[in-house]
Amino acid sequence: MSVTTPQGFRATGVTAGLKASGRPDVALVVNDGPRFDAAAVFTSNRVEAAPVTWSRHVVADGRVDAVFLNSGGANACTGHQGFQDTHRTAELVAEALGSGAGDIAICSTGLIGELLPMDKIADGVDLAVATLTDEGGPAAATAIMTTDTVPKVAQVPRDGWSVGGMAKGAGMLAPALATMLVVVTTDADVAGLDLDGVLRAATATTFDRIDSDGCMSTNDTVLLMASGAAGVTPSPDELTAAVTEVCASLARQLIADAEGAHHDIALEVRTAATEADALEVARAVAxxxxxxxxxxxxxxxxxxxxxxxxxxxxxxxxxxxxxTMNGIEVCRAGGVGADRSLVDLTGREVHVVIDLHAGDASATVWTNDLTHDYVHENSAYST
Amino acid sequence: MSVTTPQGFRATGVTAGLKASGRPDVALVVNDGPRFDAAAVFTSNRVEAAPVTWSRHVVADGRVDAVFLNSGGANACTGHQGFQDTHRTAELVAEALGSGAGDIAICSTGLIGELLPMDKIADGVDLAVATLTDEGGPAAATAIMTTDTVPKVAQVPRDGWSVGGMAKGAGMLAPALATMLVVVTTDADVAGLDLDGVLRAATATTFDRIDSDGCMSTNDTVLLMASGAAGVTPSPDELTAAVTEVCASLARQLIADAEGAHHDIALEVRTAATEADALEVARAVAxxxxxxxxxxxxxxxxxxxxxxxxxxxxxxxxxxxxxTMNGIEVCRAGGVGADRSLVDLTGREVHVVIDLHAGDASATVWTNDLTHDYVHENSAYST
Structure with missing residues (x-):
């Protein structure tokens, strides 16, 4: 049920004609309240897409009424026209919903360096608003797919409240916080809670620890919206745990569907002096x-x-x-360990443990292998 | 003629049986003097191979009598036994040449994590010493090849003196100074010159500016040896220019033969605030x-x-x-520029110019494309 698992949210996924394939390419997630709390993390890439610039401003006051997402075009490196197009999209959504443009977040994904066809976007806004339902989560998750082969959704029910989420992303996954488009919803009443802190804590150990190809996108956004519709206020720890669980599930799904990958690789660095050291080592290998x-x-x-x-x-x-690779300690004390031929890497999951013997900190980063299919997909994506 | 172009050097390349293919796998370059000046730069990888650790000590006093090189095994991550093997190899070479082990540099290249077969190395030392000639440069260049498809040699004749060189390296090329095995020789009399400064100046703008796959090796070594046999002392600038010319030629040859590459890509960053900025940007793209x-x-x-x-x-x-890609300014002011379909990338060389508009510094880094063949070669190398 994705982002519509929590109460107070409607969503949809429709076809606006942005994708040549004719597949769904516009999604809308609307918070019907009674509260409209929101937090977000964005790409740290200094070349950021127009919708990222826009949404940073939207979320700055902690309120988001709806998020409009399109695949079929990233609206990145599109100059002032690109920003005006994002602004205009927010105005169209706001008009249709009876909201203010300053409370409408925008996310875009697809090819960089091309302007969006605004007539189709306008049609998409109308169609999306007309088809919103409280069961629209799966359709929204499908409409944000690009090279994804499957939609990614997650939901974590709690006692009287819940967290739901959807994600897209199959390449350009690298840790800089927010490495894809992700919308997470909850019906918890978060009045008085540090929602930004909750989201940052959740992403720091999930999306920030997957690194498919080391390439940081211009469009990455993770948006958390809270409706308060359940009328329940969990403790900060309870909320963080539930949001983290949804983010972890979505992050794992992203790695499992990474472009052209044949293996999902967990790089676990142990006995590091600090967690930062463990992360640096895991990322270097990734x-x-x-x-x-x-x-x-x-x-x-x-x-x-x-x-x-x-x-x-x-x-x-x-x-x-x-x-140690899949249980076999192939390197011991910096030299040859057990017979490498004992290692079986034929399965999808590979577990590599690196012991630094410098302390007691640890961290795990997930990545993928580099394959013919990755090269093929990424040599033919825009042509 | 490679490393034997300058007077005062003999070299050879022989087959010691280290490679399963039966191709030449041991090279020896001997300086017959009258001077034995030397300088070297090594990998900055903290996991360095035994021959790197050894050769750092050898070159520390500025004298090298000979360098023994083997392909077919990197002797990296081989622990104390690996270092003892390198030490023993130097002793064998020294005994055969009537020199001291402390003046014999060692270089190894090939698979990491396996001990060298010392009986074959010993045979290789004997065979190499027995076949040294002042025309052995090309044979030496051939014997150090691993996945290289062609030997890399260069020579720069000057008035009464010269510089020659050879290199191997087709993957694991990344800038950290010395990204492969390179031996450069000169018959100039460098008494009183800062040979280390000459070599560092030459490598900083050549080997340090190629980055095939971002992977830094455990074994990289660039060794410069000067025999003084020409009896001519060039100015420091003259010597630096000639050594740089040889290094630039070898660096370009390495990129042209990089594993599986279909394109050689020059990334030229202009109008940067500093040269360091220009380099950082070029390397990020590379x-x-x-x-x-x-x-x-x-x-x-x-x-x-x-x-x-x-x-x-x-x-x-x-x-x-x-x-600008191959002359077409496809991105202007951060947005869409000229029609991308005008860009012709079918040739081997690709020239990308990135203008930062932040100053007047510039730098160029050479890299390669990422291809099916790269993935194939590197997924099948050790098995």
Missing amino acids: RNNLFKCAVFGNDPNWGRVLAAVGTTRAAFDPHLLDV | RNNLFKCAVFGNDPNWGRVLAAVGTTRAAFDPHLLDV
């Missing part, structure tokens, strides 16, 4: 093309893991490093 | 897998260039960025 190609070839090439670890500033002694 | 896939697909996807630029800390205003 971005090492040679390691990612080796996993594609089902090759437990642990030397490439060590070569990646060696590029970091983390505290470690090269002669103490251990690497 | 490491962006999505951009590199697009070039493979002959797709002038400039949005991916901007998305990569946006991840840097360089000084720029996103609304002022221009991007």
Whole structure:
């Protein structure tokens, strides 16, 4: 049920003709209140798309009435016209909903560097508003797909309240907070709660720890909207736990559907001096093309893991490093460990444990392998 | 003629049986003096191979009598036994040449995480010493190849003296100074010159500005040896220019033979506030897998260039960025420029110019596209 699992939300997904394929390409999620609390995290890419610039301003006052999302065009690197188009879209949605444009968030995804066809966007707004229902969550999740092969939805029911969510993203996934388009809803009454803090805590250990291809998008947005319709106010910890659970589920689904991937790889760094060290090491390995190609070839090439670890500033002694791949400790004390031929990498999931022996902190980053299919999809995407 | 173009050097390349293919796998370059000056730069990877650790010590006193190089095994991540093997190799070479082990540099390349077969290395030392000639440069260049498809050699004749060089490297090329195995020789008399400064100046603008796949090796070494046999002492500027010319030629050859590459891409960043900014931007683009896939697909996807630029800390205003691909300014002022269909990317060389409009500094980094063949080579390398 996605974003319409919580009470107080309606959603829809429609076809506005932005995609050449004729598939659904416009989604709308509306908060019917009684409260309209919102928080968001955005890409840290300094080249940010017009809808990101716009939505930063919208969410600044903590209120969002609705979010309009389109696939089939990112509206990034589109100059002043692009920003005017986003502004105009918000005005159209606001007029149709009887709201104010300043409370309408906008998200766009698709090819960078092309203006959106505003006549089709306008048609999409009308069609979307006309088809809003409290069961529209799955349709919305489908309409935001680009190279995704499946829609990503999650819902976490609690006692008298719930959290729901949807996500899109199959490439350009890299940690900078908010690495895709994500809408999370809850009917909890969050009056007096630090919703921004809740969202940042949830994304820091979920979306911020997946790194499919090291490429940071211009459009990434994670938006959390709270309707208060359940009339229940959970504790901050309860709310954070539920939002984190939804984000974790969506993040895992994104990795599982990453462009061209054949393996989902969990890089667990242990015994690090600090969590920051553990993260730096995990990300360095996650971005090492040679390691990612080796996993594609089902090759437990642990030397490439060590070569990646060696590029970091983390505290470690090269002669103490251990690497375990799917349960086999192939590298022990920086040298040859168990027979690499014992490692079975034929399954979809690969678990790599890197022990730094420098402390007791740890972190896990999820990534994918680098495959022929990834190269194919990304060499042919815009042409 | 490679490293034996300058007077005072003998070299050889022989087959010691380290490679399953039966191709040459051991090279030796000997300086016959009268001088034995040397300088070197090494990988900055903290996980460094045993021969790197060894050769750092050897070159510390500025004297190197010979360098022994093997392909077919990197002797990296091989623990104390690996270091003892490198030490023993230097002793064997020194005994055969009547030199001291402390003046014998060692370089190794090949798979990480396996010990070298020392019986074959010992045979290789004997065979190499027995076949040294002053025309052995090309044979040496061939013997250090791994996935290289062609040997890389260069020579720059000057008035009465010369510089020669050889290089290997086809993957794991990334800037951290010294991104491959390179031996550069000169017969200039460098008494009183800052040979280390000459080498660092030359590599800073050549090997340090190629980045094939962002992966930094554990074994990278660039060694410069000077025999003084020509009896001519050039000025520091003259020597730096000649060494730079050899390094530039070898660096360009490495990019042209990079694993699986279909395009050589020059990323020229202009109007940067500082050269460091220009380099940071060029490297960010050089490491962006999505951009590199697009070039493979002959797709002038400039949005991916901007998305990569946006991840840097360089000084720029996103609304002022221009991007020109093979002469067509596809992005102007951060937005859509000339028709992207005008860009012809079918040739081997691609020239991307990025204008930051933040100053008057510039830098160029060379990289390659990301192809099916790269994935194939690197998913099947060790198995």
